[in-house]
Amino acid sequence: xxxxxDQYGEQAMHFDAAEARxxxxxxxxxxxxxxxxxxxxxxxxxxxxAGGLPAADLMPPLPIDxxxxxxxxxxxxxxxxPAYREAVAxxxxxxxxxxxxxxxxxxxxxxxxxxxxxxxxxxAATPILTEAPTYLAALQVFQLFGADIATVSxxxxxxxxxxxxxxxxxxxxxxxxxxxxxxxxxxxxxDLAARRAVAALLDRHGTLLIEDDxxxxxxxxxxxxxxxxxxxxxxxxxxxxxxxxKILWPGWRIGYLAARQDLMPHLIVLKQASDLHTQRxxxxxxxxxxxxxxxxxxxxxxxxxxxxxxxxxQSALCRHFGDIAEWQVPPGGLFxxxxxxxxxxxxxxxxxxxxxxxxFMPGEAFYPGPTPPREHLRLNYSHATPEQMERGxxxxxxxxxxxx
Amino acid sequence: xxxxxDQYGEQAMHFDAAEARxxxxxxxxxxxxxxxxxxxxxxxxxxxxAGGLPAADLMPPLPIDxxxxxxxxxxxxxxxxPAYREAVAxxxxxxxxxxxxxxxxxxxxxxxxxxxxxxxxxxAATPILTEAPTYLAALQVFQLFGADIATVSxxxxxxxxxxxxxxxxxxxxxxxxxxxxxxxxxxxxxDLAARRAVAALLDRHGTLLIEDDxxxxxxxxxxxxxxxxxxxxxxxxxxxxxxxxKILWPGWRIGYLAARQDLMPHLIVLKQASDLHTQRxxxxxxxxxxxxxxxxxxxxxxxxxxxxxxxxxQSALCRHFGDIAEWQVPPGGLFxxxxxxxxxxxxxxxxxxxxxxxxFMPGEAFYPGPTPPREHLRLNYSHATPEQMERGxxxxxxxxxxxx
Numbered sequence: 001x002x003x004x005x006d007q008y009g010e011q012a013m014h015f016d017a018a019e020a021r022x023x024x025x026x027x028x029x030x031x032x033x034x035x036x037x038x039x040x041x042x043x044x045x046x047x048x049x050a051g052g053l054p055a056a057d058l059m060p061p062l063p064i065d066x067x068x069x070x071x072x073x074x075x076x077x078x079x080x081x082p083a084y085r086e087a088v089a090x091x092x093x094x095x096x097x098x099x100x101x102x103x104x105x106x107x108x109x110x111x112x113x114x115x116x117x118x119x120x121x122x123x124a125a126t127p128i129l130t131e132a133p134t135y136l137a138a139l140q141v142f143q144l145f146g147a148d149i150a151t152v153s154x155x156x157x158x159x160x161x162x163x164x165x166x167x168x169x170x171x172x173x174x175x176x177x178x179x180x181x182x183x184x185x186x187x188x189x190x191d192l193a194a195r196r197a198v199a200a201l202l203d204r205h206g207t208l209l210i211e212d213d214x215x216x217x218x219x220x221x222x223x224x225x226x227x228x229x230x231x232x233x234x235x236x237x238x239x240x241x242x243x244x245x246k247i248l249w250p251g252w253r254i255g256y257l258a259a260r261q262d263l264m265p266h267l268i269v270l271k272q273a274s275d276l277h278t279q280r281x282x283x284x285x286x287x288x289x290x291x292x293x294x295x296x297x298x299x300x301x302x303x304x305x306x307x308x309x310x311x312x313x314q315s316a317l318c319r320h321f322g323d324i325a326e327w328q329v330p331p332g333g334l335f336x337x338x339x340x341x342x343x344x345x346x347x348x349x350x351x352x353x354x355x356x357x358x359x360f361m362p363g364e365a366f367y368p369g370p371t372p373p374r375e376h377l378r379l380n381y382s383h384a385t386p387e388q389m390e391r392g393x394x395x396x397x398x399x400x401x402x403x404x
Numbered sequence: 405x406x407x408x409x410d411q412y413g414e415q416a417m418h419f420d421a422a423e424a425r426x427x428x429x430x431x432x433x434x435x436x437x438x439x440x441x442x443x444x445x446x447x448x449x450x451x452x453x454a455g456g457l458p459a460a461d462l463m464p465p466l467p468i469d470x471x472x473x474x475x476x477x478x479x480x481x482x483x484x485x486p487a488y489r490e491a492v493a494x495x496x497x498x499x500x501x502x503x504x505x506x507x508x509x510x511x512x513x514x515x516x517x518x519x520x521x522x523x524x525x526x527x528a529a530t531p532i533l534t535e536a537p538t539y540l541a542a543l544q545v546f547q548l549f550g551a552d553i554a555t556v557s558x559x560x561x562x563x564x565x566x567x568x569x570x571x572x573x574x575x576x577x578x579x580x581x582x583x584x585x586x587x588x589x590x591x592x593x594x595d596l597a598a599r600r601a602v603a604a605l606l607d608r609h610g611t612l613l614i615e616d617d618x619x620x621x622x623x624x625x626x627x628x629x630x631x632x633x634x635x636x637x638x639x640x641x642x643x644x645x646x647x648x649x650k651i652l653w654p655g656w657r658i659g660y661l662a663a664r665q666d667l668m669p670h671l672i673v674l675k676q677a678s679d680l681h682t683q684r685x686x687x688x689x690x691x692x693x694x695x696x697x698x699x700x701x702x703x704x705x706x707x708x709x710x711x712x713x714x715x716x717x718q719s720a721l722c723r724h725f726g727d728i729a730e731w732q733v734p735p736g737g738l739f740x741x742x743x744x745x746x747x748x749x750x751x752x753x754x755x756x757x758x759x760x761x762x763x764f765m766p767g768e769a770f771y772p773g774p775t776p777p778r779e780h781l782r783l784n785y786s787h788a789t790p791e792q793m794e795r796g797x798x799x800x801x802x803x804x805x806x807x808x
Contacts, residue, residue: 251477
């Protein structure tokens with residue numbers, strides 16, 4: 001693992017078949033620190049705060065009769081199953097973003113939406129704006145397609161608006177990628193004023209918004225998070241990515257995008273070229289859940305379960321990190337974003353922690369630049385038991401104190 | 405539809421959001437003639453020879469208990485389920501291509517393998533070699549990523565070897581894309597000598613082979629088609645794409661690739677960036693079928709059903725096209741490739757046929773160049789009933805005779 005960590009950010013993967021000529025994309029592929037940490041974190045006995053696994057035990061049972069229908073054996077349409085598109089349009093509508101069924105495209109998880117958005121928008125050196133920190137797999141996809149990434153910093157309730165305006169004017173990004181609701185990794189939830197201000201700036205600059213909203217249903221302190229920014233735009237184009245993977249059966253791979261109507265023909269053809277269509281049974285299973293009774297109770301039960309786990313992690317952190325770090329209690333999503341008061345390189349800390357059987361994600365993975373901040377840890381709270389939290393956090397704390 | 409047909413091959417899709425800046429990829433997106441024909445072909449009363457729908461009524465029942473397991477709710481590994489990788493490695497091995505489980509990557513259908521191969525290999529103007537004619541969705545993907553496509557012609561048992569050698573030397577393609585077993589659209593099955601000769605040429609030039617093999621199980625006249633070309637290579641790199649979509653539940657979207665071991669790390673990271681992983685339930689369902697009893701009987705029943713349908717189409721064609729066209733009886737796969745003796749533009753014929761309620765795929769869709777041959781029809785035989793075949797082929801024949 002130390003070797004893996006040393007490699008990270010250094011060079012593209014070595015390819016020993018000199019006779020094969022690979023694309024420029026491959027030279028931009030970094031060895032994935034994240035992949036390797038996640039693989040290492042599955043070693044028996046390891047306490048993992050590294051991944052973002054939702055709590056499968058909190059998920060409702062999958063409606064097996066919905067997926068058993070032999071009429072689902074045959075190929076389906078790229079656009080998706082009408083029942084799914086209609087049910088998802090209504091589900092999105094509950095957030096305050098009104099869309100027609102024809103604006104919904106089923107995806108094999110919302111990661112695929114990032115792939116389609118990159119195909120739609122990114123050539124070599126296309127400027128893209130993201131938050132710093134931001135979702136690392138989004139950085140991976142945009143960089144894979146050759147994007148030139150600029151960032152805007154984010155405070156507790158939204159982005160630095162002056163900086164945002166400056167970046168929009170200077171970089172003229174082809175798109176801005178935002179996770180405004182319980183952001184991964186920082187947990188930030190933009191308030192309504194920040195959303196309105198961002199929308200106004202994007203309208204003014206005509207900048208396409210990619211709004212990634214996978215954690216909306218995992219809202220722990222608010223009944224309803226503020227409306228998506230996509231709903232507040234008057235003229236700027238937008239793509240809205242959604243997921244069921246935090247609340248329903250991520251192993252079945254089912255998500256969606258919605259987009260401004262004029263972008264849909266392109267996105268549908270890109271989806272067709274990618275994998276023809278999203279598997280039909282999962283579309284039907286999710287439709288059944290969305291339309292069935294008990295949905296509100298399922299979500300409430302799920303939120304209550306996550307709340308318990310978050311609060312257990314908060315207790316453990318207060319006990320062991322209260323005097324050496326700072327963080328916000330995340331109002332939703334799956335992560336604590338912890339900043340060490342005395343700056344330390346958390347990537348080095350990770351190597352020591354893994355030796356002691358504790359995994360986390362070092363903060364620098366969530367920044368695109370060559371000199372990222374190095375003093376953060378991202379700690380997932382949805383996977384470990386309360387006992388593991390206590391033990392794991394105490395081990396991490398001791399390591400930080402030893403190194404300080 | 406006439407309007408659609410007229411647009412085809414003309415201009416990139418019109419995009420009316422002038423303020424959004426889309427990638428160069430989108431300018432290369434053609435309106436998909438194929439998509440539109442397939443959509444039109446679903447109109448009630450239309451006899452469709454246009455698509456490539458397999459016969460769902462010949463598929464074995466999906467093992468529902470294999471997909472119902474709640475342990476499949478959670479995220480899985482990008483590399484795939486061990487049970488699936490091992491079962492598929494054995495299944496590929498039955499073709500004569502020996503691979504380890506670690507060389508197998510589950511895909512959401514083999515179309516996704518084309519997307520990953522293009523990501524691995526194709527930058528703007530990267531030379532790629534294909535057969536002419538070839539699978540149109542492969543052309544679409546390679547062109548989307550900017551490939552510069554050269555072609556090699558194919559006779560009844562393999563490619564023109566002199567031309568192939570010339571093209572390899574002159575174009576130095578980054579890869580060659582071949583469908584050597586019951587090719588779509590032409591039905592060609594390379595004989596063993598042709599496969600050996602192609603492998604030797606690719607070894608000599610160090611050209612990466614993308615071998616697409618979705619129709620191997622739909623072998624109607626041979627017990628076992630010849631070994632994949634990938635198995636005959638000594639030094640050239642290769643990616644082998646396989647599908648279950650012709651024999652098992654295409655609506656569940658499950659396929660695979662296998663590749664030379666040194667390509668796997670790149671392909672796995674590209675897959676991860678595309679959609680994290682292939683849905684787990686379909687991997688388990690297919691594993692169960694591959695390992696279960698009755699597999700040989702299922703495949704034999706399926707082949708017998710396809711044989712009946714192919715022979716019904718052959719009878720209808722002999723009755724109505726015997727004096728005006730030529731074709732080979734396809735030894736496998738899902739299509740007849742019919743060449744009109746008196747050259748006609750089959751795209752214009754399509755417009756007339758659609759008016760009379762018959763759909764087919766005009767041959768020019770299967771060529772990359774600006775001046776494709778225009779006298780072919782691709783006729784699917786797996787979807788229509790024998791009565792529809794008789795009526796549809798008779799209508800087409802009358803139209804050809806009227807136009808001649």
